[in-house]
Amino acid sequence: MELSKSPRNLGYGEGDDLGVRHTKGEYMVILDPKVEKNWLEEFLKPLEREEKLITNPKILTHDGSTLNT
Known part of the structure; x- marks a missing residue:
């Protein structure tokens, strides 16, 4: 697992976008921390x-x- 980190709080949507741009794996999961x-x-x-x-x-x-849903 790899972590993408921003120097400032981008908010939820922009934070997801940052993670998606850096994804290299077979699957991508955008996760709310309660699982x-x-x-x-x-x-x-x-x-x-x-x-x-x-x-x-x-x-x-x-x-x-x-x-x-």
């Missing part, structure tokens, strides 16, 4: 079966209910 155990393995399973795919994890609200 569950084994999240990456579960997230990658559909990508291993399909050649081209965009996937999105379930999104939870503060009370734990799932958003319909």
Whole structure:
């Protein structure tokens, strides 16, 4: 894993853009820091079966209910 760091706070969107510009791996994940155990393995399973795919994890609200995304 490689870390891209800016000398100033760019905000969420521009920070994502910085990371995307420096991505060199097979997969790119833009991650909110709160994740569950084994999240990456579960997230990658559909990508291993399909050649081209965009996937999105379930999104939870503060009370734990799932958003319909």
